[in-house]
Amino acid sequence: MRSPSQPSDMDWTAHYPELAVANEDGIVSKKVEFADIGCGFGGLLMRLAPLFPDTLMLGMEIRTQVTQYVHDKILALRLAHKRARDSDIPNTELLGDIPENDEDADERQQNQRMVREAGHIAGGYQNISVIRSNAMKFLPNFFEQGQLSKIFFLFPDPHFKARKHKARIISPTLLAEYAYVLRPSGIVYTITDVRDLHEWMVKHLNQHPLFERIADEELSGDPCVDAVTYSTEEGRKVERNAGEKYFAAFRRLPNPSVGEE
Known part of the structure:
Protein backbone atom coordinates (compact mmCIF):
# COMPACT_ATOMS: atom_id res chain seq x y z
CA MET A 1 0.00 0.00 0.00
CA ARG A 2 1.75 3.11 -1.26
CA SER A 3 0.68 6.72 -1.04
CA PRO A 4 2.07 9.70 -2.95
CA SER A 5 4.07 12.21 -0.95
CA GLN A 6 1.93 14.97 -2.47
CA PRO A 7 -1.07 15.18 -4.85
CA SER A 8 1.03 16.20 -7.84
CA ASP A 9 2.85 12.86 -7.63
CA MET A 10 -0.33 10.91 -8.44
CA ASP A 11 -0.64 9.61 -12.01
CA TRP A 12 -4.38 9.71 -12.59
CA THR A 13 -4.02 8.91 -16.28
CA ALA A 14 -3.51 5.25 -15.39
CA HIS A 15 -6.81 5.20 -13.50
CA TYR A 16 -8.89 7.16 -16.02
CA PRO A 17 -7.15 6.62 -19.38
CA GLU A 18 -9.98 8.07 -21.49
CA LEU A 19 -10.77 11.09 -19.33
CA ALA A 20 -7.63 12.13 -17.45
CA VAL A 21 -5.26 12.95 -20.29
CA ALA A 22 -1.92 14.66 -19.69
CA ASN A 23 -0.67 17.37 -22.04
CA GLU A 24 2.94 18.01 -23.04
CA ASP A 25 3.56 19.78 -19.74
CA GLY A 26 2.17 16.87 -17.75
CA ILE A 27 -0.98 18.75 -16.74
CA VAL A 28 -3.93 16.37 -16.50
CA SER A 29 -7.19 17.41 -18.15
CA LYS A 30 -9.43 16.27 -15.27
CA LYS A 31 -9.07 15.74 -11.54
CA VAL A 32 -10.95 13.52 -9.14
CA ASN A 134 -5.73 4.31 4.44
CA ALA A 135 -7.69 7.50 3.87
CA MET A 136 -7.60 8.31 7.58
CA LYS A 137 -3.85 8.83 7.28
CA PHE A 138 -3.14 9.89 3.72
CA LEU A 139 -6.12 11.76 2.24
CA PRO A 140 -4.25 15.09 1.76
CA ASN A 141 -1.51 13.16 -0.04
CA PHE A 142 -3.97 12.39 -2.84
CA PHE A 143 -6.05 15.54 -3.13
CA GLU A 144 -5.24 19.24 -3.33
CA GLN A 145 -6.91 21.87 -1.20
CA GLY A 146 -10.51 22.31 -2.34
CA GLN A 147 -10.24 19.66 -5.04
CA LEU A 148 -13.23 17.51 -4.04
CA SER A 149 -16.89 18.43 -4.41
CA LYS A 150 -18.31 15.36 -2.65
CA ILE A 151 -17.05 12.97 0.04
CA PHE A 152 -18.99 9.87 1.03
CA PHE A 153 -18.87 7.91 4.29
CA LEU A 154 -21.20 4.94 3.87
CA PHE A 155 -21.69 2.44 6.69
CA PRO A 156 -18.28 3.04 8.30
CA ASP A 157 -16.92 0.84 11.08
CA PRO A 158 -18.81 1.87 14.24
CA HIS A 159 -15.99 0.94 16.66
CA PHE A 160 -18.51 0.29 19.41
CA LYS A 161 -16.14 0.28 22.39
CA ALA A 162 -15.59 3.72 23.89
CA ARG A 163 -11.82 3.33 23.85
CA LYS A 164 -12.01 2.78 20.07
CA HIS A 165 -14.12 5.85 19.31
CA LYS A 166 -10.96 7.77 18.42
CA ALA A 167 -10.58 5.39 15.47
CA ARG A 168 -13.92 6.39 13.96
CA ILE A 169 -13.79 7.89 10.49
CA ILE A 170 -15.38 11.12 11.73
CA SER A 171 -13.38 12.96 14.40
CA PRO A 172 -12.34 16.58 15.02
CA THR A 173 -8.85 15.93 13.65
CA LEU A 174 -10.04 14.16 10.52
CA LEU A 175 -12.76 16.72 9.87
CA ALA A 176 -10.03 19.33 9.50
CA GLU A 177 -8.53 17.21 6.71
CA TYR A 178 -11.89 16.66 5.05
CA ALA A 179 -12.53 20.41 5.15
CA TYR A 180 -9.13 20.97 3.56
CA VAL A 181 -9.72 18.75 0.50
CA LEU A 182 -13.41 19.67 0.11
CA ARG A 183 -14.22 22.87 -1.73
CA PRO A 184 -16.67 25.44 -0.32
CA SER A 185 -20.27 24.31 -1.04
CA GLY A 186 -19.00 20.74 -1.34
CA ILE A 187 -21.02 18.05 0.44
CA VAL A 188 -20.21 15.31 2.95
CA TYR A 189 -22.70 12.41 2.86
CA THR A 190 -22.97 10.01 5.80
CA ILE A 191 -25.13 6.95 6.37
CA THR A 192 -25.08 4.14 8.93
CA ASP A 193 -27.38 1.58 10.51
CA VAL A 194 -25.97 2.33 13.97
CA ARG A 195 -27.83 5.13 15.74
CA ASP A 196 -24.97 5.86 18.15
CA LEU A 197 -22.53 6.29 15.28
CA HIS A 198 -25.00 8.49 13.41
CA GLU A 199 -25.38 10.74 16.44
CA TRP A 200 -21.59 10.81 16.85
CA MET A 201 -21.03 11.88 13.24
CA VAL A 202 -23.79 14.49 13.33
CA LYS A 203 -22.49 15.89 16.62
CA HIS A 204 -18.92 16.32 15.42
CA LEU A 205 -19.87 17.71 12.01
CA ASN A 206 -22.28 20.16 13.64
CA GLN A 207 -19.55 21.30 16.02
CA HIS A 208 -17.04 21.96 13.25
CA PRO A 209 -17.08 25.61 12.11
CA LEU A 210 -16.68 24.72 8.42
CA PHE A 211 -19.68 22.39 8.10
CA GLU A 212 -23.43 22.90 8.35
CA ARG A 213 -26.13 20.27 8.08
CA ILE A 214 -28.27 20.35 4.94
CA ALA A 215 -32.02 20.20 5.49
CA ASP A 216 -33.81 17.21 3.98
CA GLU A 217 -35.93 19.41 1.71
CA GLU A 218 -32.78 20.85 0.14
CA LEU A 219 -31.67 17.34 -0.78
CA SER A 220 -34.92 16.28 -2.45
CA GLY A 221 -33.49 16.66 -5.95
CA ASP A 222 -30.03 15.28 -5.21
CA PRO A 223 -29.54 11.90 -6.97
CA CYS A 224 -26.67 11.09 -4.63
CA VAL A 225 -29.08 10.64 -1.73
CA ASP A 226 -30.85 7.71 -3.39
CA ALA A 227 -27.50 6.20 -4.40
CA VAL A 228 -26.11 6.53 -0.88
CA THR A 229 -29.21 4.93 0.60
CA TYR A 230 -29.76 1.99 -1.73
CA SER A 231 -26.70 1.18 -3.88
CA THR A 232 -24.26 -0.51 -1.50
CA GLU A 233 -23.98 -4.11 -0.44
CA GLU A 234 -24.08 -3.03 3.20
CA GLY A 235 -27.25 -1.05 2.58
CA ARG A 236 -28.93 -4.07 0.99
CA LYS A 237 -27.98 -6.18 4.00
CA VAL A 238 -29.63 -3.66 6.29
CA GLU A 239 -32.80 -3.84 4.20
CA ARG A 240 -32.86 -7.64 4.24
CA ASN A 241 -32.53 -7.56 8.02
CA ALA A 242 -35.25 -4.90 8.31
CA GLY A 243 -32.78 -2.51 9.92
CA GLU A 244 -32.83 1.27 10.10
CA LYS A 245 -30.66 3.62 8.06
CA TYR A 246 -29.59 6.97 9.46
CA PHE A 247 -28.59 9.57 6.87
CA ALA A 248 -27.17 13.06 7.15
CA ALA A 249 -25.44 15.42 4.73
CA PHE A 250 -23.34 18.49 5.46
CA ARG A 251 -22.23 21.43 3.35
CA ARG A 252 -18.70 22.78 3.42
CA LEU A 253 -18.84 26.45 4.39
CA PRO A 254 -16.51 29.11 2.98
CA ASN A 255 -13.33 29.79 4.88
CA PRO A 256 -13.76 32.75 7.26
CA SER A 257 -12.13 36.03 6.32
CA VAL A 258 -8.99 37.05 8.15
CA GLY A 259 -9.93 38.25 11.62
CA GLU A 260 -13.26 36.37 11.66
CA GLU A 261 -11.92 33.03 12.90
Whole structure:
Protein backbone atom coordinates (compact mmCIF):
# COMPACT_ATOMS: atom_id res chain seq x y z
CA MET A 1 0.00 0.00 0.00
CA ARG A 2 1.75 3.11 -1.26
CA SER A 3 0.68 6.72 -1.04
CA PRO A 4 2.07 9.70 -2.95
CA SER A 5 4.07 12.21 -0.95
CA GLN A 6 1.93 14.97 -2.47
CA PRO A 7 -1.07 15.18 -4.85
CA SER A 8 1.03 16.20 -7.84
CA ASP A 9 2.85 12.86 -7.63
CA MET A 10 -0.33 10.91 -8.44
CA ASP A 11 -0.64 9.61 -12.01
CA TRP A 12 -4.38 9.71 -12.59
CA THR A 13 -4.02 8.91 -16.28
CA ALA A 14 -3.51 5.25 -15.39
CA HIS A 15 -6.81 5.20 -13.50
CA TYR A 16 -8.89 7.16 -16.02
CA PRO A 17 -7.15 6.62 -19.38
CA GLU A 18 -9.98 8.07 -21.49
CA LEU A 19 -10.77 11.09 -19.33
CA ALA A 20 -7.63 12.13 -17.45
CA VAL A 21 -5.26 12.95 -20.29
CA ALA A 22 -1.92 14.66 -19.69
CA ASN A 23 -0.67 17.37 -22.04
CA GLU A 24 2.94 18.01 -23.04
CA ASP A 25 3.56 19.78 -19.74
CA GLY A 26 2.17 16.87 -17.75
CA ILE A 27 -0.98 18.75 -16.74
CA VAL A 28 -3.93 16.37 -16.50
CA SER A 29 -7.19 17.41 -18.15
CA LYS A 30 -9.43 16.27 -15.27
CA LYS A 31 -9.07 15.74 -11.54
CA VAL A 32 -10.95 13.52 -9.14
CA GLU A 33 -13.97 15.30 -7.64
CA PHE A 34 -15.86 12.57 -5.73
CA ALA A 35 -14.22 10.38 -3.06
CA ASP A 36 -15.92 7.35 -1.49
CA ILE A 37 -14.00 6.68 1.72
CA GLY A 38 -14.07 3.00 2.60
CA CYS A 39 -15.81 2.17 -0.67
CA GLY A 40 -16.31 -1.53 0.08
CA PHE A 41 -17.41 -3.45 -3.01
CA GLY A 42 -17.95 -0.31 -5.06
CA GLY A 43 -21.74 -0.17 -5.20
CA LEU A 44 -21.88 3.60 -4.85
CA LEU A 45 -19.29 4.16 -7.56
CA MET A 46 -21.17 1.90 -9.98
CA ARG A 47 -24.45 3.72 -9.31
CA LEU A 48 -23.02 7.23 -9.61
CA ALA A 49 -20.86 6.54 -12.69
CA PRO A 50 -23.63 7.03 -15.31
CA LEU A 51 -25.25 9.86 -13.35
CA PHE A 52 -22.08 11.97 -13.54
CA PRO A 53 -20.27 10.51 -16.60
CA ASP A 54 -17.83 13.41 -16.92
CA THR A 55 -16.89 13.52 -13.24
CA LEU A 56 -13.95 11.49 -11.94
CA MET A 57 -14.73 9.43 -8.85
CA LEU A 58 -12.36 7.46 -6.63
CA GLY A 59 -13.06 4.72 -4.13
CA MET A 60 -10.55 4.37 -1.30
CA GLU A 61 -10.46 1.01 0.46
CA ILE A 62 -7.94 -0.44 2.92
CA ARG A 63 -8.71 -4.15 2.39
CA THR A 64 -6.52 -5.74 -0.28
CA GLN A 65 -8.91 -8.34 -1.65
CA VAL A 66 -11.85 -5.97 -1.68
CA THR A 67 -9.84 -3.34 -3.53
CA GLN A 68 -8.78 -5.93 -6.11
CA TYR A 69 -12.39 -7.03 -6.52
CA VAL A 70 -13.56 -3.48 -7.25
CA HIS A 71 -10.63 -2.88 -9.60
CA ASP A 72 -11.37 -6.05 -11.58
CA LYS A 73 -15.09 -5.29 -11.69
CA ILE A 74 -14.49 -1.80 -13.09
CA LEU A 75 -12.19 -3.17 -15.79
CA ALA A 76 -14.73 -5.87 -16.68
CA LEU A 77 -17.57 -3.37 -16.95
CA ARG A 78 -15.46 -1.07 -19.11
CA LEU A 79 -14.72 -4.02 -21.39
CA ALA A 80 -18.39 -5.04 -21.48
CA HIS A 81 -19.35 -1.50 -22.46
CA LYS A 82 -16.72 -1.37 -25.21
CA ARG A 83 -17.63 -4.76 -26.66
CA ALA A 84 -21.34 -4.02 -26.60
CA ARG A 85 -20.72 -0.70 -28.31
CA ASP A 86 -18.26 -1.95 -30.92
CA SER A 87 -19.58 -5.41 -31.79
CA ASP A 88 -22.58 -7.71 -31.84
CA ILE A 89 -21.31 -9.90 -29.00
CA PRO A 90 -24.18 -10.51 -26.56
CA ASN A 91 -23.27 -9.16 -23.17
CA THR A 92 -24.26 -12.44 -21.55
CA GLU A 93 -21.07 -13.93 -23.02
CA LEU A 94 -18.99 -11.54 -20.90
CA LEU A 95 -20.26 -12.61 -17.51
CA GLY A 96 -17.09 -14.54 -16.77
CA ASP A 97 -15.11 -11.30 -16.80
CA ILE A 98 -16.81 -10.12 -13.61
CA PRO A 99 -15.26 -11.45 -10.39
CA GLU A 100 -17.46 -13.19 -7.87
CA ASN A 101 -18.01 -11.86 -4.39
CA ASP A 102 -18.74 -14.44 -1.72
CA GLU A 103 -19.77 -11.75 0.76
CA ASP A 104 -23.21 -11.24 -0.75
CA ALA A 105 -25.47 -13.84 -2.35
CA ASP A 106 -27.14 -11.35 -4.71
CA GLU A 107 -23.87 -9.81 -5.94
CA ARG A 108 -23.67 -12.23 -8.86
CA GLN A 109 -27.17 -11.29 -9.94
CA GLN A 110 -26.29 -7.61 -9.67
CA ASN A 111 -23.17 -8.21 -11.77
CA GLN A 112 -25.15 -10.03 -14.45
CA ARG A 113 -27.57 -7.15 -14.75
CA MET A 114 -24.76 -4.59 -14.91
CA VAL A 115 -22.97 -6.50 -17.66
CA ARG A 116 -26.14 -6.85 -19.72
CA GLU A 117 -26.77 -3.11 -19.45
CA ALA A 118 -23.14 -1.96 -19.75
CA GLY A 119 -23.46 -0.97 -23.39
CA HIS A 120 -26.11 1.60 -22.51
CA ILE A 121 -24.26 3.16 -19.57
CA ALA A 122 -23.23 6.76 -20.18
CA GLY A 123 -19.47 7.05 -19.95
CA GLY A 124 -18.87 3.30 -19.90
CA TYR A 125 -17.50 3.37 -16.33
CA GLN A 126 -14.41 5.24 -17.51
CA ASN A 127 -14.92 7.81 -14.75
CA ILE A 128 -14.53 5.53 -11.72
CA SER A 129 -11.50 3.88 -10.15
CA VAL A 130 -10.28 2.50 -6.84
CA ILE A 131 -7.11 2.73 -4.77
CA ARG A 132 -5.97 0.73 -1.77
CA SER A 133 -5.13 3.31 0.85
CA ASN A 134 -5.73 4.31 4.44
CA ALA A 135 -7.69 7.50 3.87
CA MET A 136 -7.60 8.31 7.58
CA LYS A 137 -3.85 8.83 7.28
CA PHE A 138 -3.14 9.89 3.72
CA LEU A 139 -6.12 11.76 2.24
CA PRO A 140 -4.25 15.09 1.76
CA ASN A 141 -1.51 13.16 -0.04
CA PHE A 142 -3.97 12.39 -2.84
CA PHE A 143 -6.05 15.54 -3.13
CA GLU A 144 -5.24 19.24 -3.33
CA GLN A 145 -6.91 21.87 -1.20
CA GLY A 146 -10.51 22.31 -2.34
CA GLN A 147 -10.24 19.66 -5.04
CA LEU A 148 -13.23 17.51 -4.04
CA SER A 149 -16.89 18.43 -4.41
CA LYS A 150 -18.31 15.36 -2.65
CA ILE A 151 -17.05 12.97 0.04
CA PHE A 152 -18.99 9.87 1.03
CA PHE A 153 -18.87 7.91 4.29
CA LEU A 154 -21.20 4.94 3.87
CA PHE A 155 -21.69 2.44 6.69
CA PRO A 156 -18.28 3.04 8.30
CA ASP A 157 -16.92 0.84 11.08
CA PRO A 158 -18.81 1.87 14.24
CA HIS A 159 -15.99 0.94 16.66
CA PHE A 160 -18.51 0.29 19.41
CA LYS A 161 -16.14 0.28 22.39
CA ALA A 162 -15.59 3.72 23.89
CA ARG A 163 -11.82 3.33 23.85
CA LYS A 164 -12.01 2.78 20.07
CA HIS A 165 -14.12 5.85 19.31
CA LYS A 166 -10.96 7.77 18.42
CA ALA A 167 -10.58 5.39 15.47
CA ARG A 168 -13.92 6.39 13.96
CA ILE A 169 -13.79 7.89 10.49
CA ILE A 170 -15.38 11.12 11.73
CA SER A 171 -13.38 12.96 14.40
CA PRO A 172 -12.34 16.58 15.02
CA THR A 173 -8.85 15.93 13.65
CA LEU A 174 -10.04 14.16 10.52
CA LEU A 175 -12.76 16.72 9.87
CA ALA A 176 -10.03 19.33 9.50
CA GLU A 177 -8.53 17.21 6.71
CA TYR A 178 -11.89 16.66 5.05
CA ALA A 179 -12.53 20.41 5.15
CA TYR A 180 -9.13 20.97 3.56
CA VAL A 181 -9.72 18.75 0.50
CA LEU A 182 -13.41 19.67 0.11
CA ARG A 183 -14.22 22.87 -1.73
CA PRO A 184 -16.67 25.44 -0.32
CA SER A 185 -20.27 24.31 -1.04
CA GLY A 186 -19.00 20.74 -1.34
CA ILE A 187 -21.02 18.05 0.44
CA VAL A 188 -20.21 15.31 2.95
CA TYR A 189 -22.70 12.41 2.86
CA THR A 190 -22.97 10.01 5.80
CA ILE A 191 -25.13 6.95 6.37
CA THR A 192 -25.08 4.14 8.93
CA ASP A 193 -27.38 1.58 10.51
CA VAL A 194 -25.97 2.33 13.97
CA ARG A 195 -27.83 5.13 15.74
CA ASP A 196 -24.97 5.86 18.15
CA LEU A 197 -22.53 6.29 15.28
CA HIS A 198 -25.00 8.49 13.41
CA GLU A 199 -25.38 10.74 16.44
CA TRP A 200 -21.59 10.81 16.85
CA MET A 201 -21.03 11.88 13.24
CA VAL A 202 -23.79 14.49 13.33
CA LYS A 203 -22.49 15.89 16.62
CA HIS A 204 -18.92 16.32 15.42
CA LEU A 205 -19.87 17.71 12.01
CA ASN A 206 -22.28 20.16 13.64
CA GLN A 207 -19.55 21.30 16.02
CA HIS A 208 -17.04 21.96 13.25
CA PRO A 209 -17.08 25.61 12.11
CA LEU A 210 -16.68 24.72 8.42
CA PHE A 211 -19.68 22.39 8.10
CA GLU A 212 -23.43 22.90 8.35
CA ARG A 213 -26.13 20.27 8.08
CA ILE A 214 -28.27 20.35 4.94
CA ALA A 215 -32.02 20.20 5.49
CA ASP A 216 -33.81 17.21 3.98
CA GLU A 217 -35.93 19.41 1.71
CA GLU A 218 -32.78 20.85 0.14
CA LEU A 219 -31.67 17.34 -0.78
CA SER A 220 -34.92 16.28 -2.45
CA GLY A 221 -33.49 16.66 -5.95
CA ASP A 222 -30.03 15.28 -5.21
CA PRO A 223 -29.54 11.90 -6.97
CA CYS A 224 -26.67 11.09 -4.63
CA VAL A 225 -29.08 10.64 -1.73
CA ASP A 226 -30.85 7.71 -3.39
CA ALA A 227 -27.50 6.20 -4.40
CA VAL A 228 -26.11 6.53 -0.88
CA THR A 229 -29.21 4.93 0.60
CA TYR A 230 -29.76 1.99 -1.73
CA SER A 231 -26.70 1.18 -3.88
CA THR A 232 -24.26 -0.51 -1.50
CA GLU A 233 -23.98 -4.11 -0.44
CA GLU A 234 -24.08 -3.03 3.20
CA GLY A 235 -27.25 -1.05 2.58
CA ARG A 236 -28.93 -4.07 0.99
CA LYS A 237 -27.98 -6.18 4.00
CA VAL A 238 -29.63 -3.66 6.29
CA GLU A 239 -32.80 -3.84 4.20
CA ARG A 240 -32.86 -7.64 4.24
CA ASN A 241 -32.53 -7.56 8.02
CA ALA A 242 -35.25 -4.90 8.31
CA GLY A 243 -32.78 -2.51 9.92
CA GLU A 244 -32.83 1.27 10.10
CA LYS A 245 -30.66 3.62 8.06
CA TYR A 246 -29.59 6.97 9.46
CA PHE A 247 -28.59 9.57 6.87
CA ALA A 248 -27.17 13.06 7.15
CA ALA A 249 -25.44 15.42 4.73
CA PHE A 250 -23.34 18.49 5.46
CA ARG A 251 -22.23 21.43 3.35
CA ARG A 252 -18.70 22.78 3.42
CA LEU A 253 -18.84 26.45 4.39
CA PRO A 254 -16.51 29.11 2.98
CA ASN A 255 -13.33 29.79 4.88
CA PRO A 256 -13.76 32.75 7.26
CA SER A 257 -12.13 36.03 6.32
CA VAL A 258 -8.99 37.05 8.15
CA GLY A 259 -9.93 38.25 11.62
CA GLU A 260 -13.26 36.37 11.66
CA GLU A 261 -11.92 33.03 12.90
